[in-house]
Amino acid sequence: MIKIENLNKFFKSFQALKDINLLVEKGELFAYLGPNGAGKTTTIKILTGLTKYSSGKVSLNGYDVKKEGLFAKEQCGVVPQSINLDQELTVFENLDIHGRLYKIPKKKRDFRINELLEYLEVADRKDSLAKQLSGGLKRRVMIARALVHSPRILFLDEPTVGLDAAIRKRIWAIIKRIQQDGATIFLTTHYIEEAEYLAQRVAFLNEGSIVENDTPKNLVDRMGAWAVDKVVDNQLKTSYYKKREDASAYTACQNTDCMLRRVNLEDSFLSLTGKKVK
Amino acid sequence: MIRGYFAVYYRELLIMKRRLPKMIATMSVSPLLYLIAFGYAMGGNVNVDGHSYMEFLIPGLIAMSSMTQAFSIASEINIARFYWHIFEEFQAAPINSFAYVLGEVCAGMTRAVLSVIVIILIGFLFGVSICINFYFIAAVLLNSFLFASLAVGMAMLVKSHADQAMFSSFVITPMAFLGGTFFPLDNLPLWAQKILSFLPLTHASNAIRKAAFGEIPEILSYIVLFFTGIIIILWAFWCVDKAKD
Structure with missing residues (x-):
């Protein structure tokens, strides 16, 4: 369980996080969605003890990140945004180095590493140097590394950034599998489809504040199920409808090109913040 | 408190093992050039305190090389921190800052000891053998401990590789030349001797040289190296902790 209460973070006079309150339940796959610079990575860095926070309270499975930092760190695995393999x-x-940092005995460590390499389908590259791997393989190795000590909470900071669609979907399948095995997953992303596909609950982060926190379905349903996009005076205007028939009827009576589509989290984010996630 | 330090050290050992031939070649070049240029070419007929210049020079090179090699861990930490972001992996692990510092200091000391072995072997090639006793080993270890600790602290303070290079140019290189490595400080004016006596390398050179000649070095040099090293490692610990903005 991840608990954040009234979290604030200042970088000198700039406030990166403003009064964040969150509760992520055990076994939940939670997505933290926001544009670049919204404060997603700062939140993860605070949760994983990489950055100090200015005020508030943060705990992982009941361990206070500030007061019981080492215990809190034992609870979680981290896959950072940038590739940080040796x-x-x-x-x-x-x-192996990761396992040693977590003091896992050699026999158990070797077994676990081999098991994870099989699990993430990278066992055949076990003896390859990290620099010889492709971007997608590096990501999978990073996920395997974060799981070596069997953490109960896994932090994934933009785990598919820069990867092509096919590899991204493969990583998504892995993330789903890890969650089904019982881990709590905290995922940051600015890919709408990633949050929609993976998350049970989504929080929208904008300029350091959480503007909404709900299930993807509820967030989308509030907008209506269907959207019609049309360009008016070089600007994109979108109308939302509960029923497809209403949306189709509206499209039919327009004399400009319209596009009928399903509502997504981007629409919800846009209506709440006035800007797009990407 | 030091739980996990060995994982940090072990990572550096693995990298060293992979680079060993290159490292040994690099460690050999400078001492070899100094010995040829200063020892053979210029100092062939020079005697210092009853020893040939070559005998005088080799302990100085050992002091200098143990300092520079121990300090070179700073560049490795910088690359790991700024370029590969590996420092984050250590920060996220359940080890405290002191364990990280200790692991890196051990790595710096290992490099220093390796460079000392290289110089001793080169010395043999030039027909110079030195006395390796407890005093010699203690002085080498204290010197490398001090400069490896300084390296870890500095690596946390600098904001770029350029800052690191600047510190080396203004602090490490002058110390390497003025710390009693190439010439006896007794030849300098008293005021200069007094200033240079504040440099840790001066104490390391004196202690290593005396021990290498089979004499008993001044205990003051060991006290200075030990306590300066302790102060610097505590400072390095503070710097690592501070790195979590």
Whole structure:
């Protein structure tokens, strides 16, 4: 369980996070959605003890991140946004160092690493140097590394950024599988479809504040199920409808090109903040 | 308190193992050039305190090389921090800052000891053998401990590789030349001797040289190196902790 109460973070006079309150339940796959610079990575860095916070209270499975930092860190695994594998070490060595940092005995460590490499389908690259791997493989190795110590909470900071669609979907399948195995997952992303596909609950973060926090279905349903986009005076105007028939009827009586589509989280984010996620 | 330090050290050992031939070649170049240029070419007929200049020079090079190699861990930390972001992996792990510092200091000391072995072997090639005793080993370890600690602290303070290079140019390089490595400080004016006696490398050079000659070094040098090293490692710990803005 992740609990954040009245969290604030200042970088000198700039306030990066404003009074954040969140509760992520055990076993939940939670997405933290927002545009670049909204404060997603700062939140993850605070939760994982990489950055100090200015005020508030943060705990992981009941361990206070500030007062019981080492215990809190044992609860979680982190996959950061940037690739941070040791490029001069092999895949196995990268995972082995991680296991040593968490004081896992050698026999158990070796077993767990081999098990994870199989699980993430990278066992055949076990002895390859990290620098020899493709971007998608590096991401999978990073996820495997974060799981070596069997954390109960997994933080994924933009885990599919820069990957092509096919690899992204493969990573999504892995994330779903990890959650089904019982882990709590905290995912940051600015990919709408990623949050929609994976998350049970989504929080919208905008300029350091949470503007909404609900299930993807509820967020979308509030807008209506269907949207019609049309360009008026070089500007995109969108109308929302509960029923497809109403949306179709509206489209039919327009004399400009219209596009009928399903409502998504982007529409919800746009209506709440006035801006797009991407 | 130091739980996990070995994982940090082990990572550096793996990298060192992979780069060992290159590292040994790099560690050999400067001492070899100094010995040829200053030892053979210029100092062939020079005697210092009853020893040939070559005998005088090798302990100085050992002091200098143990300092520079221990300090070179700063560049490795910088690359890991700014370029590969590996420092985040250590920050996210359940180890405290002191364990991280200790792991990196051990790595710096290992590099220093390796460079000392290289110089001793080169010394043999030039027909110079030195006395390796407890005093010698203690002085080498204290010197490398001090500069590896300084390296970890500095690596946390600098904001770029350029800052790191600047610190080396203004602090490490002058110390390497003025810390009693290439010439006896007794030849300098008293005021200069007094200023240079504040440099840790001066104490390391004196202690290593005396021990290498089979004499008993001044205990003051060991006290200075030990306590300066302790102060610097505590400062390095503070710097690592501070790195979590």
